[in-house]
Amino acid sequence: MKKLVNFFLLVILLLEITISVDSQNPSLLKFVLQWPPTFCIGLNSAAPRGRCKEPILQHNLTLHGVWPADQRGYSITCPVPQDPNWNKLFTRTLENQLMAFWPPLRDNAHKWDLWKHEWRAHGACGRTTPEVYFNTAVKINNMLQKGNLFNYLKTSGIIACDSLSFARKDIVDAIQKVFVSTPLTVYLTCIPIDATNKTHIYLSEVTLCTNLGGTSFISCPLPANPTSCSSGARIMLPHPKPQ
Numbered sequence: 001m002k003k004l005v006n007f008f009l010l011v012i013l014l015l016e017i018t019i020s021v022d023s024q025n026p027s028l029l030k031f032v033l034q035w036p037p038t039f040c041i042g043l044n045s046a047a048p049r050g051r052c053k054e055p056i057l058q059h060n061l062t063l064h065g066v067w068p069a070d071q072r073g074y075s076i077t078c079p080v081p082q083d084p085n086w087n088k089l090f091t092r093t094l095e096n097q098l099m100a101f102w103p104p105l106r107d108n109a110h111k112w113d114l115w116k117h118e119w120r121a122h123g124a125c126g127r128t129t130p131e132v133y134f135n136t137a138v139k140i141n142n143m144l145q146k147g148n149l150f151n152y153l154k155t156s157g158i159i160a161c162d163s164l165s166f167a168r169k170d171i172v173d174a175i176q177k178v179f180v181s182t183p184l185t186v187y188l189t190c191i192p193i194d195a196t197n198k199t200h201i202y203l204s205e206v207t208l209c210t211n212l213g214g215t216s217f218i219s220c221p222l223p224a225n226p227t228s229c230s231s232g233a234r235i236m237l238p239h240p241k242p243q
């Protein structure tokens with residue numbers, strides 16, 4: 001009897017180890033895009049107040065980062081890695097490629113700060129090299145046939161206009177045109193317009209998911225699907241506000 005109990009304890013222990021290892025196993029990439037005006041509103045209202053670079057981009061959704069995630073869609077965390085040789089990494093060619101879709105939005109930031117931060121906080125947790133990480137971002141961006149996600153929204157009439165608001169489904173349907181044949185799950189995140197407005201919210205980020213190699217889009221897993229745009233409130237894309 002004692003042996004049997006020990007055996008079961010061992011099984012449970014092994015199961016727990018497997019589960020905890022699994023949950024830190026990168027199994028996909030999240031390609032997290034942001035709507036710059038919403039980012040800037042957030043930056044402006046947080047303490048200490050930051051500033052966005054002027055003019056604030058309003059014709060593109062720009063990349064926030066590429067985040068390795070587990071099979072449930074949760075981002076992988078890891079210890080901060082040793083820095084690579086940034087000067088060697090960010091060649092003129094790579095810098096130009098990244099700047100086109102992954103620009104820094106903060107004023108006074110060094111032009112590489114966002115990329116360095118994303119590598120340290122996320123990229124390095126994907127068990128890959130910085131070279132592979134940044135080139136994978138370029139590769140995924142190139143899979144957007146219309147060049148930028150905003151162009152998919154625009155052709156469906158989803159634009160930044162103070163008199164227009166959209167249902168969550170309208171926005172998701174427009175984004176799913178990226179995938180041509182199968183409508184894959186994407187994540188949306190939103191922020192409140194202000195403390196009192198319950199009927200309207202601002203679109204903040206759109207996440208597309210890919211396989212680990214960044215060679216094909218896949219459905220973002222449901223367990224980690226954010227709920228900030230799911231209230232039934234109408235979603236708006238804000239214009240840049242004067243800072």
Ligand SMILES: *[C@@H]1O[C@H](CO)[C@@H](O)[C@H](O)[C@H]1NC(C)=O
Pocket residue numbers: 057059060100101147148
């Ligand atoms: C918007 O994105 C497209 C495609 O990535 C790029 O060619 C264009 O320069 C971008 N526009 C701005 C204002 O950044």
Ligand SMILES: *[C@@H]1O[C@H](CO)[C@@H](O)[C@H](O)[C@H]1NC(C)=O
Pocket residue numbers: 193196197198199200
């Ligand atoms: C909420 O925001 C929308 C869009 O700006 C506006 O039309 C609406 O009147 C606001 N509602 C309240 C209660 O402030």
